[in-house]
Structures are given as structure tokens and as C-alpha cells.
Amino acid sequence: MVMLDAVYHLATNTAVHINYMAVKFTLILLILFLTTFWVGKGFNHGLFSIILGPIIFYIYYIFADPTLNREIFKLDESFGYIFLHILVFAISYYVFYQITSNKNISKKIKIAGTALILSLTIVGLDSAYELLKTQLITNNEELVVKALNFDTTLYFIFSLITIIFISYYYIQNIKLKISTIVLATILLNLLIFQDLTRSFSTILTSSLPQLLFRYYTK
């Protein structure tokens, strides 16, 4: 959800600010975890989470002190962005719910959903690494905002979707499947961003979501 939101912000020149992304991620994760843990997953519970999440996040936006210069950077803090956050949250929840709980969907659609979720998670973690690295090195939030680029991020997402789809469709052995995707992520990252440290960090950011997904769905 957070990565879909970030892609929209990159496309519309709205700042992808690491502090707000971290707050958004924490609150969304907490709401989703508590609702699923205490009540379960389903249409009503999903609706509750996807509406409550953006509202709580909007409350944070209203009451917190701004840390970025609003004259230079545009942020997603206006009321209308609640609906965007609800939409991207609903898309992610729906796709994940369908691929994990619906037994009647076809294999191709299930794999396509898995590829979408996994690629967005991998790119999201990789972007978080890049934003955090820039923040730690420069200690300048205005430089961090400029760390991500829409074209390269989109290129990375679509390449990963294709690779994950092909791997999940043709490779049956789970270890081989995960290793192939990790290796492909490293190479893709190196090819797109030309940063060896960043590309090696994808060993972790690519394998972790896959192992978690495997653990959850087996």
C-alpha cells in the first residue's frame, strides 16, 4: 500500500518524505495487524482497516509540526489524499486477500497477484533502504525527498513483476524459485541504479518478503 502510494507521489511530483512514510507504514501496519490478529480478515474487517488507517494518518498530519519547507515541496497532507490512501490500501488488501483466501481464482491470476504484491514489497524495502541511507549520509531531509525517481522506480517494479510472474509460473522448486528472484533482483538493481551496495542489500530486501509470503501461504 505504501509503495503504491509512493509511486503515485513520484508520478505527481508530491514529496516522498521518509519520516511521513515511516509514520504511515507504522500506523497502517499496526491497524492491519491488530484487526487481523484480534478479529480476522474479511470484507468488513478490511473496510474498517482501509478507512481507519488513512483517517488516523490524516490526524497525525494535522497535529504534527511540519519538517519540510512547504513552499518548495508539495506533500500529501490535504483532505483529498485520504481518498487516495483508501484506494491504494483497498487495492492492496483486495489483491492480498484474493491470492491468500480465494480458492476459486485461476492459477495465472493468483501468480499475477503474487507478483504484484511481492514486487511492490521488494521495491518498497529497497526504496526505504535508499531513503534511509541518504538521510544518514546527508542528514538533509530536502535531499532525501529527491532520492527516488519515478521512471527508474516504475521500471524496477515492472521488471520485477515480469520476473516473479515467470519464476512462479515455470519453476516448481521453492528454493530455486526464491534464489532465481533474489539473483534477478540483484542484477536488475545493479543495472538500473548502478550501485553495488544497494544491489547487494536486495539479498535481504528480496528474500525476506518471499520467505514471509511462503510461510504465510504454505
Added chain:
Amino acid sequence: MKNKFLISSIVFSIIGIIYTFLPYKLLTKTLNLGFNLRHNDHIMIGTIALTIAVTSIYTYLNRKDNSN
């Protein structure tokens, strides 16, 4: 078990309201609940508490509906 969610929703609502909506000076100088944290940290604590409170009340209502 249901009452635990009701109690937690009340407790976390109070914490959430105090940390999210009260002015920074009132929280730090008058109530001494600042813990040397920044204003944005207080808001973060408050929104987390509000999240737990609202989810607790939802869980409480959900379980109450199921038991009826």
C-alpha cells in the same frame, strides 16, 4: 475477554487524546508528561494509542455481536 477490549479502548483513548490533541506546553510544563520528547513524537504516541483504542472498540463490538 470482551471487557478487556472495552477497558483497553478507554485507557488508550485517554492516552491518545492527551498526547494528540493537548498543546505541547500544557503537556510538558503543566502535566509533566513530556518525557523530553519532541512534539511530533507525542503526536506519534497519541496516534498509536488512538489506533489501539479504535481497533479495541471495533473488536469489542464485533465479539459482542457474535455472542448475541
